Amino acid sequence: MAGKRKVDNLLALAVLATVQQRPMHRYEMASIMRARDKDRDMNVKWGSLYTVVQNLEKHGFLENIGSSRQGARPERTIYRITDAGRRELVDWTRELISTPRPERPGFVAGLSVLAALPPHEATDLLRTRLGRLEETIGSRRAVLAEAAADVPRLFLIEDEYELAMLEAEASWVGSMIEELASGSHPDLAAWRSWHETGEMPAEMNELSERGAVPD
Amino acid sequence: MAGKRKVDNLLALAVLATVQQRPMHRYEMASIMRARDKDRDMNVKWGSLYTVVQNLEKHGFLENIGSSRQGARPERTIYRITDAGRRELVDWTRELISTPRPERPGFVAGLSVLAALPPHEATDLLRTRLGRLEETIGSRRAVLAEAAADVPRLFLIEDEYELAMLEAEASWVGSMIEELASGSHPDLAAWRSWHETGEMPAEMNELSERGAVPD
DNA sequence: CCACGTATATTCGTAGGCGAGTATTCGGGA
């Protein structure tokens, strides 16, 4: 599951960072995170938020400091961060920043089985991806520029990073399309004939036996 | 959760791709995936593999075609991919390739709370990260070069992509370190004084109230 | 002034992920 943290869910990191400012109740944490779109598209997962806060409390990173009631609304339980919680926040952040963890995005998984599709279709799909990436890059750039007007760059650093990565991906996808479209990719012929004839060419075939368990 | 696929776990994609070659039992799937390190460092998650195969069967993507016994070893249940399974494989691959899904790696989460650390420490941690990235890039490049000797590039495409992304990240991290070390980052002063005095500077403070729930 | 959509706040059930345990066989060194 990526790690051995007592509460291992990045939502917990966001919660710690949020509640660090001042004690608050769970619904408010969610609103604040939403306002800063710490959640981005991911509409806050209510179930997870409540479980995560509960676990943070169980492990002593948050403490319940009573509850208040607003009219006849449901009671609001107020949580405060503890010293242990502050330490966890800092320590976790240190780890995330200092240590690249190999994460395998869906695209990598897709690429690893790309040969399941015929080459012309693969090329088309990559073109579609490129289009979408460019669209995203455009709108993210616009949002970032707008935010930069009243938010210090320090708080937009994740967006700068994500934008840089999107651009790098677009560039890689672009060059891959180019290789496939121009025919300069070395395995194109074998790949195409495999899909046309249904026969796995010899040079690819031997590979498919790797790791097989002897009978 | 990323999606509404019946079996939503990328391990299932790897399983489909593997068992597509020929019917096999679960342990063999694992060995093959390991040999191709579809799993990379992540030592195959046994629990998940068995659950995933079970779910694939439940949804008709795999079918049990009996079992064989080897000596007195536990019985091996053999699975075969179905037509629906083949369709799922292709369809899923199409989606993964054509549609960028916003995934938020741990590093992004870390960056989003970077201000929790004092600037000099942040800089140090980024340097550590850069060192590790470079190390990884070196060894990945070596592994890739070696593999290229007997594996067609088509089957190394995910590695090429990952390498490109690692390089892009290293480059971004490098330039961020440069901004922080040279003092050219605009928020450095406010950031530093905040950590030294414990006082949130005015220009940052107002932001911390965004999304607050009125009392 | 009433009806209805939206905001406030939280609980609960369930499916899935995965670590850890189990049982057997085989190879090889002392």
Add this chain to the structure above:
DNA sequence: TCCCGAATACTCGCCTACGAATATACGTGG
């Protein structure tokens, strides 16, 4: 020859994630 550790093959069960349901209050257009 005998023991030990690695490989083979799988099961079990806890814990987590999160969708969906619940219940009340508020604001506003008709």
